[in-house]
Amino acid sequence: MTAVHAQDQHAQHPTSDHDARVVLELTSSERVMILEEMRMFLTGVQKMTGALGQQDMPAVAEAARDMGQKMVHEVPPALRAKLPMEFRQLGFSVHRDFDQIALDADSLKDVSYSLGQLSATLQKCVACHATYQIQTPALNARH
Numbered sequence: 001m002t003a004v005h006a007q008d009q010h011a012q013h014p015t016s017d018h019d020a021r022v023v024l025e026l027t028s029s030e031r032v033m034i035l036e037e038m039r040m041f042l043t044g045v046q047k048m049t050g051a052l053g054q055q056d057m058p059a060v061a062e063a064a065r066d067m068g069q070k071m072v073h074e075v076p077p078a079l080r081a082k083l084p085m086e087f088r089q090l091g092f093s094v095h096r097d098f099d100q101i102a103l104d105a106d107s108l109k110d111v112s113y114s115l116g117q118l119s120a121t122l123q124k125c126v127a128c129h130a131t132y133q134i135q136t137p138a139l140n141a142r143h
Contacts, residue, residue: 021133030079061105068099097121
């Protein structure tokens with residue numbers, strides 16, 4: 001999806017005061033943990049796209065690998081219990097996707113193929129952000 005296309009899509013959806021996404025009510029520290037991982041994904045995607053632009057496939061593989069299963073850390077049981085199964089499954093599939101991107105970047109060394117894989121993985125990120133919102137009890141009190 002191009003930036004122009006994304007802007008067009010956004011323009012088709014009028015803003016409202018109601019956010020219909022599923023609320024994940026987390027403590028402040030749980031929220032920080034989830035958002036930290038999302039920022040790490042964003043940083044990794046930036047590294048990947050920069051490396052793809054330079055056709056530096058070893059750097060693409062390294063950035064992707066850093067976002068793969070090795071990035072998964074032990075989620076505290078209390079947090080895991082709060083996260084819907086679909087949310088957890090989507091997160092694990094994104095980590096697996098990045099491991100596959102790393103393997104294929106190493107073996108195929110095909111920028112276009114890696115870009116296609118990255119696009120498919122980012123669709124999962126977009127779907128998750130469109131489905132869920134994270135709130136804490138303190139945030140809810142203000143709304």
